[in-house]
Amino acid sequence: MNGPIKMHRTKQIIHHNIPVQLPKCMYNLKNIHSRSTNGVVDGSHDHVGVSKNKLDIFDQVKQFLKINQCVPGMAELEAKQEQILKQLDELRNQILSIKLSLKISNNASAKSSVPTSTISTRVNSKKTNQLVDLVININPLNPPYSLEIIQKQLQDSVNLKFSAHLHSSVFSLPEDAINLQSRLVNANLKEGVPTVHLRLIWKNVSNNLELLVSHTPIIGEVNLLRYLVRAAVSSLDYDADADxxxxxxxxxxxxxxxxxxxxxxxxxxxxxxxxxxxxxxxxxxxxxxxxxxxxxxxxxxxxxxxxxxxxxxxxxxxxxxxxxx
Amino acid sequence: MVDKNISADNSDKAESKKAAKKEAKKAEKASKRAEHKQTTVQLDTPEEGDVSLGKYGNLPLIRSESNSTRVASYVKDLNKSVSGQTVWVRARLHTVRARGKQCFIVLRQREFTIQVLINVSESVSKSMVKFSSGIPKESIIDVEARVAEVPAGVAGCSQQDVELVASQIWVVSLSAPQLPLQIEDASRPEKSEDEEGLNIHVNQDTRLDNRILDLRTPTNQAIYRLEAGVCRFFRECLMKRDFVEIHTPKIIPAASEGGANVFTVSYFKGSAYLAQSPQLYKQMAIAADFEKVFTIGAVFRAEDSNTHRHLTEFTGLDLEMAFQFHYHEVMLTIGDLFTEMFKGLREQYQHEISIINQQYPAEPFTFLDPPLVLEFNDARKLLAEVGVDVGEEEDFSTPTEKLLGRLVKAKYDTDFYILDKFPLAVRPFYTMPDPRNPKASNSYDMFMRGEEILSGAQRIHDPEFLTQRAKHHGIDISTIAAYIDAFKYGCPPHAGGGIGLERVVMLYLGLDNIRKTSMFPRDPKRITP
The missing domain is CATH 1.20.1050.10 (Glutathione S-transferase Yfyf (Class Pi); Chain A, domain 2)
Structure with missing residues (x-):
């Protein structure tokens, strides 16, 4: 049949003329190839075809505007559009502030929180949201005094709420560590500011403390400070400074x-x-x-x-x- | 007559020949046995001309006929400071090894061992050395000896810098020569460092069948001393906080929880049950104004599960406490109790822990002070981060629990933590629901090395609310009438919980089987010894 030697008939495995069931789970794409064959020849829309018209969209809009400038009622339409845009903007701001206040009340135990400025605190809460529960392992012989200052410096933008634990590898705390711990834990927190919970664990680690955000620790007190000033928007953030x-x-x-x-x-x-x-x-x-x-x-x-x-x-x-x- | 006599005589002779043969065989056997005995235990009186006659032998059975002022030294106290002194020691013969005119004995007292040297000399005869080398292992012997310093140190003994040079040796209590298990095998580390060394281990069942011998290993000595310590700390810590120890009945009229897994015992003409928990009686004590109570006692569970962590009888340490405003008062008291217990163990049982670790190596137990408290939802978040989703009203499965334990350990480096606010749906009917979240309850679990050790909650102390909750759970009110009645005449708000002593010890030491921490364990397949 299809060769000189007739051995046996093979079954046809591919049928070309059956209707193909396209999956409906995603979305439909325009068939870009079939358009030209349909007879609607439009070079500017067909990606495959060579565009005959070299005008880009910007020019087209200009042309369109030139033509339509004298259309009556155009100014009216423009004003209406402007108004709608303004309303949309207002709506967007409202939604943002609602979103912000919701986020804050989730995060902190503050009863009522009124967002003051939109942009800066929005970034702030978004960033601090990620730092829900940080663990800091500290050697009690090297108490990080900087935490006390940074807690005060950042208090307007973010509350650093400390709680302290003594790990079983440490038998007792030196006095300096106890004093620092009590000042940190008992510090007053401002209301209406997002809160970050930091757990201090006095533990037998090296001189440099460990900050655990994910499984790999960030070593060193200065790196903890870098992390904190970048997470919270404050004047201490030095990334944009010249020096x-x-x-x-x-x-x-x-x-x-x-x-x-x-x-x-x-x-x-x-x-x-x-x-x-x-x-x-x-x-x-x-x-x-x-x-x-x-x-x-x-x-x-x-x-x-x-x-x-x-x-x-x-x-x-x-x-x-x-x-x- | 004569003929008869002769024939009779003949037959007698024939018989006697047979008998003689038999006798001879018997005698041979007896002599062999005697020989065997001689090689193992020298019971015969020593030969004449023995210079050390009267300085060794089997002591007559001590029936307290006379008293003596002789002071016995403890092996653990023998060190360089008493070198040169002559001491009496009563201990077990751990190993014995004869070499020509010398005999080395290792004496064992709990986990302490010391070497004894018996040397042929002017005062020590050959037969005394021979006698010493024939004493079976595990016999209890009295030794009079001089403490001598060993500059090179004795390998394999706990008292390394001294040995005993014996002048008298007496057997106080003889052990059977054949031991069902060797103490050395039973105390060999689970994972020996050198691959080529002996790798004989004693099976768990063999150990349990011969528990008396097994318990003599240093590890088991340490485990049960530590267990006693846990019990002591539990008691001391609670006494310090003005708790009252109570004793609750173990024979109870009705199943206290559930009812399916309860032992029935015949009780005169009817039947009764063995208590599954002192829950009801603790609460009744609270309703009777004892304010803070605890109890230590046996608890029975007729669960037919043969796992590494279930026993049918175990020791329950239970406490119940009335509080003022919030059940966290109780939860944190229990948390502090654990911290204090762990601290006590860390400080006072270091030696025991290190002995146990030699045989069953485990990472040291870590904890935080104050203990870490996580809410159920925090735990769910931690699990979700690694892709394990647990529903809001779902309990953790055992593997999830263990995974959570690992996650918490990685983040906070603690083997002990408290999980608060469990879903109401997975708790018994008497658990107080959370007033703020209808899905949660005022209940908590505590974990050690990722396994639950305590489950507790604020209990409902209002009879009407209790009835309502029981109905909600589809419980027949008439079966729990006695329980509800306990709160009829007013009861302070209270919460509590209970732990299993064996499980706490097992997890603290990182052991793999609860039978290692129960002296005579009871499970569905074993009620002996």
């Missing part, structure tokens, strides 16, 4: 101070802080305290006695203590 590189450099020095093992190592690190401070009020030659000051204050308080500091640094240290109070 952000300088701040990062200072933060890294603070990290090294906490990690340092010998006094000579520490002294050289303190010198670089001193250099950065110069004659100005705050580190990095700034006129306002930055996150670097907070981190450095905490790092120095953990490791060095004030007597070891240079005169310039100890004056700065006292200024730092003043913002703490």
């Amino acid at each position: 952000s590189v300088e701040i990062d450099y200072l933060l890294d020095i603070c990290y090294l101070i906490v990690r340092s093992k010998t006094k000579t190592e520490r002294t050289s690190l303190l010198q670089s802080l001193n250099k950065s401070l110069g004659k100005s009020q705050w580190l990095g030659g700034r006129s306002l305290a930055s996150i670097a000051d907070i981190a450095a204050y905490s790092a120095i308080r953990q490791t060095v006695s004030i007597k070891e500091l240079s005169a310039n640094l100890s004056k700065w240290f006292l200024r730092c203590e003043a913002i703490n109070c």
Whole structure:
């Protein structure tokens, strides 16, 4: 039949002329190839065909407007459209504020919360929503004093609510840690501000604390600070500042101070802080305290006695203590 | 007559020949036995000219005929500080090994072991050494010896820097020469480090069949001492908080919970049941103004389940407490009780824990102070993050529970945590519903290493509401009339819970079977020994 040797007939496996059942679960697409064959020849719409008309849409609109300028009632229509757009805008803002207030009451135990500004707090609550329950493992010999300052600094945009646990690897807490813990846990929280719950676990970890957001810990107090200032919108966020590189450099020095093992190592690190401070009020030659000051204050308080500091640094240290109070 | 006599004599002779043969065989057997005995236990009186005559042998049965002021030392106290002194020790013979003119004995007292050396010398005869080497293992012996320092240290003994040089040795109580299990086999670590070493283990059933021997292993000594510690801490912590210990009846007229899994006992002309929990009686004590009560006692469950964590009889530690405003007062009291218990174990039972870990290695138990409290919905969120969805009114299955345990451990690094606000639908009818969320209830579970150890709740203390809830659950009111009546004359709001002692010990130590923490376990297949 289809060859010189007649062995046997094979069954036809493909039938071309049966109707195909298209799945209806998704959505229909226009068949772009069949249009031209249907006889409606329109080059500008057919992707396959070569467009004969080189005009782009912008030009087309211009042309259309030129033609229609003299149509009566056009201005009226325009005004109406404008009005509708305005109303839509208003509606959108309303929905946003409702959304925001709902989110906040889910997050915090605040009874009533009135959103003040739209854009900034919206971003804020969206970001903080992700940080529902953070765990921080801390070595009790290195209490992170910066948390106390940052809690006060951020209190207008986000509440840092602390609760503390003692892990079984630690037998008792030193006095400094107990004092810091009670100040952090008993701090007053503002109403109407989103709340982030931080669990402090005093645990036998290394000098640098661990922040657990997902399964991989973020190591180091300075990195916890970076995380917090980025999560909450505040003046401490230094990403957009011109000297952000300088701040990062200072933060890294603070990290090294906490990690340092010998006094000579520490002294050289303190010198670089001193250099950065110069004659100005705050580190990095700034006129306002930055996150670097907070981190450095905490790092120095953990490791060095004030007597070891240079005169310039100890004056700065006292200024730092003043913002703490 | 003579002939007869002869023939009789002959037949007698023939018989006697046979008998003689038999006798000879018997005698041979007896002598063999005697020989065997001699090699194992030397009961005969020693040969003459023995220099150490009267310094060894079998002590007559002690029937308290005379008293003595002799002080016996404990093996654990023998160390360098008493070196050179002569001491008396009564302990078990752990192993014995003879080598020519020397005999090494390892004495064991609980988990402590010490080496005894019996050396042929002026005062110690050869036959004394021979006698010593024939004492069967596990016999109890009295040894008089001088404590001597060993500079090189004795490997394999707990008292490494000293040994005993014996001058007298007496058998106080003889053990049968054949042991159904060897103590060394029973105390071998589950996963030995060297692959080539002996890998003989004793089966769980063999252990339980010969529990007396099995319990002599250092590990079992430590486990049951720790178990006693758990019980003691439970009692002490609650006493400190003004709880009253009560004793509830174990024979009860009606099934206290459910009814399907209850043991029936004949009670004179009728029948009675064994208590499944002291629940009702604890609550009655609260209604009777005892305010805070606890009880420690046997609890019976006729569940035909042969799992690693079910027993038909176990020790229940139950408590019930009246509170002022919120059931969290009770929940946190229980949480603190656990923390205190764990701290006590960590500080006072370090030695026991390390011994147990040698045989059954486990990660040390971690906990937080104050304990971690999560709400049921938080737990659901944690599970949802890893793709396990649990319904709002659904209970956790055992694998989910364990997974949750791992997640909590990864995030908070704690083996103990409290889960609050369980769904009302999965709790018994007497559980107080949550006033804010109709789907939730004022109930909590506590977990250790991902397994539930305590289940508790605020109970409904209002008879009308209780009746309503019982009806909602389709319970015949007449069967629980006694329970409801307990609240008829006013009852303070109260909550409580109960734990199983064996399960808590098992999970604290990270053991794999509850039979390891029950001295004489009862399960559907075993009521002996």
